Amino acid sequence: MNQPNSTPLAIAAPCAGLRIGDLAPDFEARSTVGPVRLSAFRGRWLVLFSHPADFTPVCTTEFMALAKEAAAFEARDCALMALSVDSLFSHFAWLRMIRDRFGVEVRFPIVEDPTLVIGRAFGMVSAQDSDSATVRTTFFIDPKGVIRAMTCYPANLGRSIPEMLRIVDGLQAIDAKGGLAPANWQQGEALLRPPTHDLDEVLGAEDATSWFLRDAGEEN
CATH class of the missing domain: 3.40.30.10 (Glutaredoxin)
Structure with a gap:
């Protein structure tokens, strides 16, 4: 029986320099x-x-x-x-x-x-x-x-294993709800809303920050 040879299946360079958003090399x-x-x-x-x-x-x-x-x-x-x-x-x-x-x-x-x-x-x-x-x-x-x-x-x-779990929780919540996870976010807490890209909404916001920084306690 042939054994796997630990060879990556989808890379072109010896050091890929991977970034967030890249497809993970198969092996x-x-x-x-x-x-x-x-x-x-x-x-x-x-x-x-x-x-x-x-x-x-x-x-x-x-x-x-x-x-x-x-x-x-x-x-x-x-x-x-x-x-x-x-x-x-x-x-x-x-x-x-x-x-x-x-x-x-x-x-x-x-x-x-x-x-x-x-x-x-x-x-x-x-x-x-x-x-x-x-x-x-x-x-x-x-x-x-x-x-x-x-x-x-x-x-x-x-x-930190709790931080590893928090990262998984945050990424899954972001995918499910389309929001943003603030500092120290924990599973079950509200996400921030993405900021508006509309100038009229920016100028018409109640205060100078409410158009881009929604309180983490708001409903998503």
């Missing part, structure tokens, strides 16, 4: 749950995140926290997928250690990327890098395969 690779292909997740949300290495302290805390919140992502019809340069067998050994030591099972797929080809395709590492020691990047991909948000943390700072 097929081995993972802890078997072969995975990114495009197979079309139709639902996907959080694709990289970590510097297995058996590292910050990454271990992140994976335990994400595993504990996996049901919360699933409730949002959002899958999780991790990526690192470590081999599949290193992933297995790490997950076994996490389960045996902390009683937490990590069931979302962890993809192996030993040649950095996927990391380079997503711009997580540059073409000149020989390892991913500084990589802690997250891509929030919508059901059409479009990158809707990205975050990047240094290796010595762990991600």
